Amino acid sequence: MRSDRLGLLLDQFDCARERAQVRLAGLGDEEYLWEPVPGCWSIRPRAEATTPRAFGPGDWVLDQGAPEIPASEYAEVARQAADGMTVAKIADDWGVSVERVEQILGDSNPPEPDASPVTTIAWRLGHLHVDFAGRWEWTFGERRQDPRQLVDFTPDAALAADRFWALIDRWRDSVATVTDEQLDTVGFSQYPYGSDPDDPFFDALWGTNLEFIHHMSEIALLRDLWRARFSPQGQGPFEG
Structure with a gap:
């Protein structure tokens, strides 16, 4: 090995x-x-x-459904922002609105489990x-x-x-x-x-x-x- x-x-x-x-x-x-x-x-x-x-x-x-950031990726979004990535770039990467990214970054509550399709x-x-x-x-x-x-x-x-x-x-x-x-x-x-x-x-x-x-x-x-x-x-x- x-x-x-x-x-x-x-x-x-x-x-x-x-x-x-x-x-x-x-x-x-x-x-x-x-x-x-x-x-x-x-x-x-x-x-x-x-x-x-x-x-x-x-x-x-x-x-494939409408664009969204799964709850399991909220920590990754926070890391991207902490590393200096702009909100606009994060939104573009995930295919969602700037407002959605701002909402995720501004919410301090634990994320709800994803309602992902089987x-x-x-x-x-x-x-x-x-x-x-x-x-x-x-x-x-x-x-x-x-x-x-x-x-x-x-x-x-x-x-x-x-x-x-x-x-x-x-x-x-x-x-x-x-x-x-x-x-x-x-x-x-x-x-x-x-x-x-x-x-x-x-x-x-x-x-x-x-x-x-x-x-x-x-x-x-x-x-x-x-x-x-x-x-x-x-x-x-x-x-x-």
Whole structure:
């Protein structure tokens, strides 16, 4: 195991990827699109989209609601302001109004838990796919294409997984070439949805690992729930 900064992050990513690929094996189309509760976000044919900002370049789009800053990110907003980022820049980064940012910064009460929609495996995998496709484009690519137009969503679970793992391999191979100087470079990644342009690449890379781990954990739990739903007394979840 490597002990340098980049090596630690690569080892963490490799371990998470290995476990995630095992947990995603055998995913079928019905499970992929399963909506465990009413009102789920998922991928849908363009003509059947129900959310105001659903996006994608093809016949299927990924659900997305109105812009908002989740309560879990209020501390990040406060950090951005403390580090000198203007309220206008914070609002632009999150896609919300200046007034909304000012409201968050001026509220000293503990935030209420997020009323976030439940999302399907298809949505979570699609969200991760967009994130990694966009980060590659705006870090190692031409830095010009809209991340929301880079992924052609599909109801075919096997095809979606194959495309996703190919992208993940490209990301990992590119990250492995980064130098120490680039790790410390502020704005080495110009990914437009987030604080990457204002952060050292090491911070952005750490956050990308976290994004991969937590969404893949959610997918693993949904797979457990899917299997338990059709098992006597809810027995027989996946191991791991």
